[in-house]
Amino acid sequence: MTPVTGPEADGSVLAVDVGGTTMKGSIVDGTGRLRHTVVVPSRVADGADPVEAVRVLCRRLRDDALTLGATPAGIGVVTPGIIDEAAGVVRYASNIRFRDVPLRALIGDDLGLPVAVGHDARAAGIAEAVAGAGRGLDNFLLLPLGTGIAATVVVHGLPVPGTTWSAGEVGHMPVHPGGEPCSCGQRGCLEVYASAGGLARRYVRLGGAPGLDSRAIAEAYETDPLARSVWDDATEALGLALATLTLTLDPARIVLGGGLAQAGEQLFGPVRKALAAALAWRDAPELLPSAFGATAAQVGAAVLARRAAGLPVPDGWGALAPVAS
Incomplete structure (x- = not known):
């Protein structure tokens, strides 16, 4: 794990990809590099509260960023299902047992950061359009x-x-x-x-x-x-x-x-x-x-986080992120 310090701390954001099996959270620096990643079970199968599991991961990721010397400007969280991106609400996602979850409000209250909530596939498409196979x-x-x-x-x-x-x-x-x-x-x-x-x-x-x-x-x-x-x-x-x-x-x-x-x-x-x-x-x-493989939705979530924080997203931003298999 490489500490995020100095100039690279400027413009860092948090990105969370919620899947039916696992959740992946990353700290992404201002150049689009994934500097630190956490992967945890989604907790859907064991009957735990899946919304709370997402909130716990987001708080953990924020704390990890601060420990590493980064001050995140925003966070992007993407999930499957029907996502009202304007309201920041997951209307329905069968794979993760979400229904009418006001995710942007919940995470915003937890972290005190600008929050973007999006659809995982659309976020992956944004990553490919900005710096990948759809560029x-x-x-x-x-x-x-x-x-x-x-x-x-x-x-x-x-x-x-x-x-x-x-x-x-x-x-x-x-x-x-x-x-x-x-x-x-x-x-x-x-x-x-x-x-x-x-x-x-x-x-x-x-x-x-x-x-x-x-x-x-x-x-x-x-x-x-x-x-x-x-x-x-x-x-x-x-x-x-x-x-x-x-x-x-x-x-x-x-x-x-x-x-x-x-x-x-x-x-x-x-x-x-x-x-x-x-x-x-x-x-x-x-x-x-895909140019990003299984990392695409995380890169897209980081793009959404930058936009929510009012940061620019230059063409090709995120191309330095590693490809996850």
């Missing part, structure tokens, strides 16, 4: 593939929130009508088949040994027929969903991020093939991995 593009899509799946729809350089702040919830796009049940109450959702969490759950549901995550399933592709079947279902479902999004939005590029994208060509190859096969009369858009 210089007016129109692109980003899909982080993690515990769930959401998309950032960037149009004219800005992420689209939608009328009810729920644009991009493509994880609940039906890809198999009448298919397997989803936690949202629908059936056949993309998230069931092609998210990292969905892959692992399907593998067990179909008779596989428990304990394998999506990475282990990918590694077992050549030796385990069930792993192969689950993986092939995932790439086919993802290719179909991307074709629908392509025909709807005509993006210049599609960027895949999150932990599942770390599988590299094992994921990208069959998804490109499925996408192209579903587009009979037009070429598929370019399909690329």
